[in-house]
Amino acid sequence: MGEKFLGHHCEWNLGSPGGWDYQRMAQELGRLSWDKIKRLSGIDIELDFGHSLLNPVPTFARLLLRAHKQRFGRQEAFIVLVAEEETLEKVGENIHFVNFLNRLPGVAAALASPRSLEAKGDAITLEGRRITVIFLDFNNNVVVKLRKKYNLNPLINAIRQGIVINPRGIEPIGAKGIFEVVTGEYKSLMSRTTVSRTPWTRQFYPRSTTGPSGEKIPDLVEWVRDHWERIILKPVHGYSGKGIIIGYQHENPDKSLQYALNSGGYIVQLLTPLNLWAEEFPWIDRKEGRVFVKRWQTDFRCFITDTGLIGFVARFGGVPTNVGSGGGAKGVAVLRSQIGVREAIDRINQAIVDLGYRTVAEIQEEIDKKAVEMGFVYLLGPIMTTLRPRIITPKHLSQLQYYSKNLWKDAVKLNGLWQAGKLTNFVDISEEEEEIARLAPWDGGPALICTDGLYSFGGHLSLNNAFI
Numbered sequence: 001m002g003e004k005f006l007g008h009h010c011e012w013n014l015g016s017p018g019g020w021d022y023q024r025m026a027q028e029l030g031r032l033s034w035d036k037i038k039r040l041s042g043i044d045i046e047l048d049f050g051h052s053l054l055n056p057v058p059t060f061a062r063l064l065l066r067a068h069k070q071r072f073g074r075q076e077a078f079i080v081l082v083a084e085e086e087t088l089e090k091v092g093e094n095i096h097f098v099n100f101l102n103r104l105p106g107v108a109a110a111l112a113s114p115r116s117l118e119a120k121g122d123a124i125t126l127e128g129r130r131i132t133v134i135f136l137d138f139n140n141n142v143v144v145k146l147r148k149k150y151n152l153n154p155l156i157n158a159i160r161q162g163i164v165i166n167p168r169g170i171e172p173i174g175a176k177g178i179f180e181v182v183t184g185e186y187k188s189l190m191s192r193t194t195v196s197r198t199p200w201t202r203q204f205y206p207r208s209t210t211g212p213s214g215e216k217i218p219d220l221v222e223w224v225r226d227h228w229e230r231i232i233l234k235p236v237h238g239y240s241g242k243g244i245i246i247g248y249q250h251e252n253p254d255k256s257l258q259y260a261l262n263s264g265g266y267i268v269q270l271l272t273p274l275n276l277w278a279e280e281f282p283w284i285d286r287k288e289g290r291v292f293v294k295r296w297q298t299d300f301r302c303f304i305t306d307t308g309l310i311g312f313v314a315r316f317g318g319v320p321t322n323v324g325s326g327g328g329a330k331g332v333a334v335l336r337s338q339i340g341v342r343e344a345i346d347r348i349n350q351a352i353v354d355l356g357y358r359t360v361a362e363i364q365e366e367i368d369k370k371a372v373e374m375g376f377v378y379l380l381g382p383i384m385t386t387l388r389p390r391i392i393t394p395k396h397l398s399q400l401q402y403y404s405k406n407l408w409k410d411a412v413k414l415n416g417l418w419q420a421g422k423l424t425n426f427v428d429i430s431e432e433e434e435e436i437a438r439l440a441p442w443d444g445g446p447a448l449i450c451t452d453g454l455y456s457f458g459g460h461l462s463l464n465n466a467f468i
């Protein structure tokens with residue numbers, strides 16, 4: 001019955017993952033859209049937008065309060081979200097979250113640039129007030145970069161004292177090269193779910209290695225050329241989908257291979273067939289005045305903390321599927337009717353198309369208006385969303401919870417290996433970044449990590465032409 005979700009994660013982000021508040025907004029927009037569609041079409045399918053896993057904001061706040069409590073007990077919390085100066089007025093997610101924290105009893109919060117922190121003896125302060133927890137909105141490479149320009153000693157002190165979430169020592173094992181040991185050398189130390197959800201990955205340079213089925217590969221470059229349709233090359237320091245090369249999209253493998261080898265710092269990974277993580281969503285074409293179903297790629301981020309899975313970000317777009325590359329975010333709903341995901345999707349898509357262009361355009365307009373009011377915008381401008389939510393079942397939620405618990409345990413193990421110097425060859429970071437990471441070793445304590453999944457919950461497109 002397609003109960004088990006399919007697919008792989010394509011990366012882990014352990015530095016300072018975001019998207020929690022975008023998902024809160026996407027949920028509200030998704031619910032608004034669904035209420036209207038349901039009322040107007042009369043469709044008899046029950047969707048639940050209210051499950052606690054569908055809004056990670058309160059649980060994320062609780063994570064910061066746990067970190068506060070460990071150190072400051074019952075004292076009043078002063079949580080500071082530290083972000084790069086030029087983003088302070090632009091990134092709605094951070095502004096909204098600080099407002100949310102300020103509404104919690106016994107909690108004060110502020111948004112600040114790293115330069116505005118001060119040190120008074122042991123205390124790290126903002127405008128004279130002692131900070132009890134910092135959530136740092138950027139990665140260690142940015143700490144290194146800013147440190148060259150400004151005096152960041154108060155922030156460095158805060159990192160060393162352990163009041164910065166995430167502890168900076170967590171970041172290295174989020175490196176894309178780590179998947180090589182998860183699917184190779186340290187596979188036997190990892191949970192079954194982590195291994196089966198991690199795509200075979202190798203650092204890309206002329207070498208011999210083992211392949212996806214454990215077979216010997218005498219010459220990796222040659223192997224990649226021979227399996228060009230099934231692979232993706234990604235820069236280890238890539239972000240927002242920059243620099244990725246999807247084999248089958250490039251007719252001339254030699255040129256791309258040479259490019260990746262010359263640039264250096266690439267990994268090769270098995271491609272998760274695009275149809276497996278694509279779904280159809282109703283979409284409107286304003287120019288032609290029609291509603292139709294459009295294929296989108298769907299990325300599914302899981303947020304995980306020391307207490308387990310706390311929520312998702314459901315993105316959609318092309319390949320790469322990053323909001324930084326023009327992607328959007330959509331609501332997620334739990335299917336409460338006793339029908340399959342495929343049937344639910346088909347019926348909902350049809351019901352929306354049947355409403356006709358004028359009605360759907362009105363709904364869309366209302367959603368767009370609400371989105372702007374809410375601040376559903378990213379650095380590039382308004383974020384797009386879908387009329388229909390991503391649909392998931394209670395069974396998928398428990399599978400994801402189990403997967404997340406295991407992944408957390410495995411991340412702690414890998415971190416231990418990194419601290420012991422056993423992963424240096426797979427984590428390609430500068431000495432200065434390593435110095436920052438070593439200031440605050442992570443021991444499995446409160447942190448927010450995420451994995452980006454290319455998953456199917458049963459709504460994927462036909463797999464006849466598997467890699468498209």
Ligand SMILES: Nc1ncnc2c1ncn2[C@@H]1O[C@H](COP(=O)(O)OP(=O)(O)O)[C@@H](O)[C@H]1O
Pocket residue numbers: 010011199232234238239240241242244269270271272273297299318319320321322452454
């Ligand atoms: N193994 C893969 N199979 C198919 N597509 C992938 C794979 N890995 C990455 N992608 C595509 O590339 C995008 C970016 O990849 P990701 O590993 O998350 O790097 P980045 O750090 O640039 O976000 C993903 O959103 C997805 O669209």
Ligand SMILES: [Mg+2]
Pocket residue numbers: 011240241322452
């Ligand atoms: Mg990514």
